[in-house]
Amino acid sequence: MVLVAKHIEPPIQQRAIEAASQILGSSDPICALRELVARVAPTELAVVIAGETGTGKELVAKALHQGSARTNGRFVAINCGAIPETLVEEELFGHERGAFTGAIATKVGRIVLADRGTLFLDEVADLPPSAQVKLLRVLEERIVEPVGSTRPIRVDVRIVSASHKNLEQEVAKGRFRDDLYYRLRGIRLRVPPLRERGDDILLLAKRFLELGADSYGRSAPSLSPALEATLKTLPWRGNVRELRNEMEKAVVLGGFHDLIGESVEPSLPLLMENLSPVVRTVVRALHGTQNGLSAQELTEHLEREHGTGNTSSRVQDARSALARFGLAISDARRAGRYVLVRRTSQ
Ligand SMILES: Nc1ncnc2c1ncn2[C@@H]1O[C@H](COP(=O)(O)OP(=O)(O)O)[C@@H](O)[C@H]1O
Ligand SMILES: [Mg+2]
Structure with missing residues (x-):
């Protein structure tokens, strides 16, 4: 099993650093994460990304792709939790025309689409058991057999997975195959919740205000010291995604009334x-x-x-x-x- 390229060309290393720089923040855990992403991106290591919803797992997955030699191939994402169990397999592996009732055309699976690129398995803990078995086989043999097909397709994909669930716990409880888990987890990255990032909350808030102002062609409201203190105290269950939404809303509404009013109450x-x-x-x-x-x-x-x-x-x-x-x-x-x-x- 070739995990790490023996020698990483300097331009690729440079590209990896640039890709990782999309992960904004200057808190210790984010600096450490950015460094790891830049180091791991140019390799062939499979990566598992752990973190609560909205922390930036997909952002990290894309940075891993863009910072690798696979950047000319596709970044193909599949949300294993959002697709009905019965459809996951045909989405992943594809099917032949006529493989079953309703298969009126050949469907190219996402693994094949990701050939020479990166396959991002989002919410991988939700992958049904039968798909877990098939995926393991693909990873071991590097061939895909679409449903109803007798012709295997050779694929070359790098797998990056993510879950907001604790995968180790899922394995311990027998809900996720351990052999597959160890295949997916070449390395495990943890994206910290926003509330553990200190002043990054303000740095990100200001960035999202600027971005919002740009995209709506309006000026951004400014943050008062009291509001800055509030932002740092809120629990941010929805993490960076929630912060981004709140800041965009503030641009649209021309102030933070909403944030210090209603939306504070649930927290x-x-x-x-x-x-x-x-x-x-x-x-x-x-x-x-x-x-x-x-x-x-x-x-x-x-x-x-x-x-x-x-x-x-x-x-x-x-x-x-x-x-x-x-x-x-x-x-x-x-x-x-x-x-x-x-x-x-x-
Ligand atoms: N460190 C960060 N710097 C800049 N933007 C971020 C950061 N983390 C998350 N985001 C943004 O927050 C939103 C949610 O991130 P996403 O990667 O979809 O989270 P997850 O996949 O963990 O639910 C996206 O708009 C993403 O670009
Ligand atoms: Mg996500």
Whole structure:
């Protein structure tokens, strides 16, 4: 098995570095990832990319292709989770005309399309067992047999796979074949979630604002320090994809109202974890309040929770702490209602 080219030509190495530079960010985990991508791209190593949804797995897969000698061949992607089980095999391996009812024409499988290029198996954990067996055979023998065909086709593909699921766990649970896993995993790359990338959140936000401004022919709204702090606190379950959407939306709407308003609410329980005790107290104190809450009532709540003390300075603390998250007391009130609704519906 030839895994790594013995000698990588300098122009190809240069191309790999350029390809990897599409992965933006200057946090430690991203710098390390970019370096690995540049190193691995020009080789024939099979790569498994792990990472939550929206972290940039497909971006990494494309960089691996573009940074290799296979860049003149095709980058063919297949989302194994999005195609019905019954169709996955014909998509991957193709079929002959008349192979089964409905096969009115010959279909070229994606593995064959990726000949001399890269095949990207997205959400590979979702590949049905029978397709796993067939894929393993293709990888071992380097030939594809389309459904209903007796003529095998020789192929030369490099496989890059990705999954948001933990593949090792899928293997341990017997849902993914271990022999196939070890075939796919020449090397494993992990793309970190956005919330582990520190100031990259701001770097990416600014880049997406610029891109959005360019594509919509509008000027981008600027980020206030309070909003920057909010962006760094949000959990970003949808990772870079979610950030990109939020920034594009802000360009379209001409501001971030949406981000600091409604879309903050679903993340509030998580946001709560990062709040200082005093802000948590405020949010908790606001639970039972359906209507507006006066400063007096808020003070009384705080007084009850904390006993006596200088409550007005606590309220002041709460206000400035909330402001650091780009929230006003009115947001905390709405937040409190959200938490209440969640609690009562659980
Ligand atoms: N480090 C990054 N630098 C620039 N753009 C990124 C980065 N990571 C992700 N993106 C962008 O975020 C979006 C989602 O990335 P994608 O590769 O589709 O994620 P995944 O495949 O992990 O769900 C794409 O528009 C992609 O270009
Ligand atoms: Mg994807």
